Amino acid sequence: MPKNTILIVIPTYNEKENIPRLLLAIKKQNIGADILVVDDNSPDGTGEIVERISKRDRAVFVLHREKKEGLGKAYVAGFKWGIKRGYKKLISMDADFSHPPTALRKMIRLCSPISVITGSRYVKGGKIVGWSWDRYVNSSTANLITRLLLGIKTKDATAGFKCYPIEFFKKINLEKVRASGYAFQVEMILLAQDNGFKSVETPITFVDRKAGESKIKGELLKSAKLVISLAATREETRQFVKFYIVGATNTFTDWLVFFPAKLALFSAFGSANTQTLKQIAKAISFIFSATLSYLMNRTWTFRSKNPAMLKEGSKFMVVATGGLIINSLAFYVSTAVLNLRDIFGLILATAAATLWNFFLNKKWTFKK
Numbered sequence: 001m002p003k004n005t006i007l008i009v010i011p012t013y014n015e016k017e018n019i020p021r022l023l024l025a026i027k028k029q030n031i032g033a034d035i036l037v038v039d040d041n042s043p044d045g046t047g048e049i050v051e052r053i054s055k056r057d058r059a060v061f062v063l064h065r066e067k068k069e070g071l072g073k074a075y076v077a078g079f080k081w082g083i084k085r086g087y088k089k090l091i092s093m094d095a096d097f098s099h100p101p102t103a104l105r106k107m108i109r110l111c112s113p114i115s116v117i118t119g120s121r122y123v124k125g126g127k128i129v130g131w132s133w134d135r136y137v138n139s140s141t142a143n144l145i146t147r148l149l150l151g152i153k154t155k156d157a158t159a160g161f162k163c164y165p166i167e168f169f170k171k172i173n174l175e176k177v178r179a180s181g182y183a184f185q186v187e188m189i190l191l192a193q194d195n196g197f198k199s200v201e202t203p204i205t206f207v208d209r210k211a212g213e214s215k216i217k218g219e220l221l222k223s224a225k226l227v228i229s230l231a232a233t234r235e236e237t238r239q240f241v242k243f244y245i246v247g248a249t250n251t252f253t254d255w256l257v258f259f260p261a262k263l264a265l266f267s268a269f270g271s272a273n274t275q276t277l278k279q280i281a282k283a284i285s286f287i288f289s290a291t292l293s294y295l296m297n298r299t300w301t302f303r304s305k306n307p308a309m310l311k312e313g314s315k316f317m318v319v320a321t322g323g324l325i326i327n328s329l330a331f332y333v334s335t336a337v338l339n340l341r342d343i344f345g346l347i348l349a350t351a352a353a354t355l356w357n358f359f360l361n362k363k364w365t366f367k368k
């Protein structure tokens with residue numbers, strides 16, 4: 001068992017100019033943490049440099065890996081090393097001074113058995129220094145899309161500066177982590193969220209590296225693919241797709257029922273007002289398709305076992321009615337107020353109503 005209960009894991013690939021200085025800077029914080037550098041056999045000799053430091057300093061360790069396998073793989077190896085040795089808190093940190101050592105103390109203090117801490121660029125007080133505007137736009141857009149696709153509540157979803165309690169690693173299975181590269185950070189915060197850990201963000205000033213090079217170039221596509229694949233396996237995404245299919249199917253059902261209903265009404269009450277009969281036919285087809293939607297969403301989309309179907313069904317109808325109102329309101333606003341073309345009005349109105357219907361049904365009608 002190590003004396004220190006905190007382990008800082010730092011992956012490195014060609015960081016010979018940064019790592020010795022960073023180790024000193026961390027020491028100066030006096031936080032009583034051990035440091036593990038995970039080096040992927042850097043051609044510039046980073047591994048040997050740290051090896052030498054670790055001979056003098058008993059709080060510094062180095063894990064040599066054969067070849068460059070990506071940030072995610074390096075972290076998994078480093079975390080496993082730390083878990084095996086009984087550390088209580090594990091920190092992930094870059095080697096290039098982008099993650100300020102001065103933030104460590106606070107992050108460690110905030111970290112509890114139920115919370116994962118992120119040193120965050122995208123909360124109030126957080127800053128990025130030294131990035132070109134296009135890198136900033138890339139990063140913040142990637143961050144936003146990632147959050148939307150995966151439903152991540154943490155503002156800095158791609159952040160690499162984190163403090164995890166050992167309880168987190170006991171709950172998850174590191175073997176099952178899929179990301180080998182930069183998407184690792186996203187997968188970890190998603191795991192924290194899905195496993196009921198509180199995500200706490202503390203602002204940091206992220207300073208772009210002065211020495212060495214970023215390795216993120218060329219990794220973006222790979223990371224994006226992984227995020228999409230994580231999204232595809234998510235319960236919420238699957239539900240949304242199913243909900244959408246049910247909606248589209250039953251728009252069609254609505255039309256299919258309308259015409260025979262109109263015909264039947266006309267032949268039965270031919271003498272009555274045709275407008276009234278048409279409205280009745282429309283009401284019948286709406287009730288029919290809405291009922292079918294309810295049943296399909298109950299059994300297929302949300303797999304509800306709620307025995308109170310009358311109540312559940314009524315809630316569904318209330319939501320659907322709200323959806324209709326939102327649909328026409330959004331169409332009116334976008335075409336009459338914002339002067340958009342009808343086609344855009346239709347798209348916006350459908351999108352607004354679909355989102356409304358989905359989230360209300362998920363959170364209210366079919367709430368588990």
Ligand code: GDD
Pocket residue numbers: 010011012013014015038039040068069070071074093094095096098139158159160161182185209213214215216
């Ligand atoms: N062992 C090992 N193997 N280390 C690696 C590898 C690898 O394949 N790739 C990168 N590293 C190390 C770097 O040496 C550095 O210490 C750290 O991982 C971060 O790499 P950078 O190349 O400096 O990443 P970045 O600055 O572009 O990206 C940072 O910001 C991203 C969000 O914008 C990182 O913090 C990312 O984790 C973060 O997602």
Ligand code: MN
Pocket residue numbers: 094096098209214
């Ligand atoms: Mn960096």
